[in-house]
Amino acid sequence: MAASQVELTAVAAGYPGRPVLSGFTAQIPAFATTAVVGANGSGKSTLLGVLSGVLPATAGQVAHRTNARPAFVVQRSAIADTFPLTVRETVSMGRWGHRGLWRRLTAHDRSVVDTWMERLGITNLAGRQLGELSGGQRQRALVAQGLAQEADLLLLDEPTTGLDASAREAITAVLDEVTTNGVTVVQATHDLAAARRTDHCLLLHDGQLLREGPPADVLTSLDLLHRVD
Known part of the structure; x- marks a missing residue:
């Protein structure tokens, strides 16, 4: 694997009365695109919150390659x-x-x-x-807005899910370009076609990391349809 942009070790995180991530250990490779996939409630958005610093980890360590603040692009439905x-x-x-x-x-x-x-x-x-x-x-x-922050780590929550083809293509093309220019991109997504185009993939289930690696390896398991909505 390439150098890591972020390393998470035994991370726990969640909300008052509702733990989500538990014992979560993973690496986000630098200068690459990572897809975070999993069913609703698996911890995708919580992981993005931890990576962005918006949601503090309650246990474990989150080590960033730089001290620069990440850019976090929320779902359009959040506005x-x-x-x-x-x-x-x-x-x-x-x-x-x-x-x-x-x-x-x-x-x-x-x-x-x-x-x-x-x-x-x-x-x-x-x-x-x-x-x-x-x-x-x-x-x-x-x-x-996220790209205008000129951050070295760009986090996106469902950036292409439910969009028409032209919008998906426009966003995907720009994300590919900024990665080539040295930005690390992490996107939580239900769009398996988009996930398969990334360099690295994290498959989450019930707040745990079920599988990690190249999308061709992670997104081919027989039980994948039971893990992703």
């Missing part, structure tokens, strides 16, 4: 239709970690925002409210 932000404002939020909440964006910040809006094909939607967008358009805006 309310009434959330009063335009597409440009949404993507611009990705620069807050560099600039701060109250400081004006620099010319470089605006250039980064413009670049990722163009790359995701949403420049023409800049002035639209998020709640007015289709699911694919909204997801592309959220991915652009």
Whole structure:
């Protein structure tokens, strides 16, 4: 395996009264794409929360290759239709970690925002409210926000599930490119076709790591259909 971006050793994590991950040990290879697959409730989103630092581990160790803050792209369904932000404002939020909440964006910040809006094909939607967008358009805006953070670790929760072909292709092409340019990408997904295109795969079941390795090895077991919804 390549050098690790993140190493998890005997990690436990969860929520008050509801433990999820237990004794979880795995490696996230650097400069590669990793798919996290498993049924609903298997711990995929919890693992992303631990990797992002949003959810602290209650036991074990989480060792990152760098101290840089990861970028975390949530599911589009996590954003309310009434959330009063335009597409440009949404993507611009990705620069807050560099600039701060109250400081004006620099010319470089605006250039980064413009670049990722163009790359995701949403420049023409800049002035639209998020709640007015289709699911694919909204997801592309959220991915652009994550990429605008220029983090070396990009975490995505179901980035392509339920999208039309054009949105899936746009997001997949950009993720492939940033990985080539040195970004580590981890995506939790129910989309097995997307998972099979990644470099590395973690198969979760009931908060445990059931299998880890190349997708061709991990996603061929006879019981896979019973592990992934």
